[in-house]
Amino acid sequence: MVRRYLVAGNWKMHKGVSETTAFLEQLLAAKRPRNVDVVVCPPYISLPAAAMLLTRSGIGLGAQNVHWESSGAFTGEISAPMLRDLEVGWVIVGHSERRALFGETDETAAKRARRAQDEELTVIFCLGETLEEREAGATMDVLRRQAGVLGDLDPAKLVVAYEPIWAIGTGRTATPAQAQEAHAFLRAELAGQLGQEAANTVRILYGGSVKPANAAELFSQPDVDGGLIGGASLDVPSFSAIIRAAAHLAAGESS
Numbered sequence: 241m242v243r244r245y246l247v248a249g250n251w252k253m254h255k256g257v258s259e260t261t262a263f264l265e266q267l268l269a270a271k272r273p274r275n276v277d278v279v280v281c282p283p284y285i286s287l288p289a290a291a292m293l294l295t296r297s298g299i300g301l302g303a304q305n306v307h308w309e310s311s312g313a314f315t316g317e318i319s320a321p322m323l324r325d326l327e328v329g330w331v332i333v334g335h336s337e338r339r340a341l342f343g344e345t346d347e348t349a350a351k352r353a354r355r356a357q358d359e360e361l362t363v364i365f366c367l368g369e370t371l372e373e374r375e376a377g378a379t380m381d382v383l384r385r386q387a388g389v390l391g392d393l394d395p396a397k398l399v400v401a402y403e404p405i406w407a408i409g410t411g412r413t414a415t416p417a418q419a420q421e422a423h424a425f426l427r428a429e430l431a432g433q434l435g436q437e438a439a440n441t442v443r444i445l446y447g448g449s450v451k452p453a454n455a456a457e458l459f460s461q462p463d464v465d466g467g468l469i470g471g472a473s474l475d476v477p478s479f480s481a482i483i484r485a486a487a488h489l490a491a492g493e494s495s
């Protein structure tokens with residue numbers, strides 16, 4: 241089973257409308273490989289401008305969070321139907337920054353993911369251990385707990401992103417072997433919950449200080465199906481170089 245590489249940019253709290261427009265115009269003007277799926281996830285406020293620019297471009301548009309209700313008294317929240325209305329097709333759920341800074345739990349992340357899938361959004365579900373957990377030898381226990389909710393989701397609209405917290409924004413990347421070990425473990429967990437066939441179709445992205453210089457080595461691991469890119473997705477040359485690294489590997493695999 242061949243999984244297509246996916247390179248997704250999580251812009252976090254960067255790029256308002258004018259910077260989003262400038263970035264996407266530059267990205268769209270550049271030559272892009274067709275054998276890799278590409279998604280950008282700007283802040284909510286920039287989604288309408290991005291949606292207009294990306295129509296029929298082949299580049300996917302994602303949000304960085306979503307509420308589990310359709311509407312109601314939830315000040316500051318955005319719902320899945322609202323995202324669909326903008327033709328947003330993807331959403332990041334359970335990012336470690338939301339877990340650490342905004343009270344996200346396994347349960348709330350699962351509720352968001354289910355609601356988003358009900359609305360036909362593809363969920364990029366993030367999980368990963370802290371440095372203390374890794375050093376205590378608890379990585380796989382943490383991943384098993386966090387992945388415990390994935391069995392309730394539709395594998396056809398699911399991407400998992402393994403993002404070790406100690407590698408996010410630190411310049412310290414997991415080694416390819418560490419990434420592969422975690423990804424293989426997560427795929428086995430998915431197989432236990434959803435069956436091996438479905439687990440083989442779910443893309444598992446690596447996130448945490450992916451750069452043009454380390455992307456190819458990480459993506460060449462058998463269970464690493466692309467990346468969720470933070471800092472290096474904010475600049476067109478570096479984001480494009482990461483996309484090309486995936487395209488190069490994909491071309492090699494298909495030849």
Ligand code: 13P
Nearest residue numbers: 250408409448449470471
């Ligand atoms: P960096 O690529 O900046 O380390 O961020 C990773 C991340 O959190 C993507 O969601």
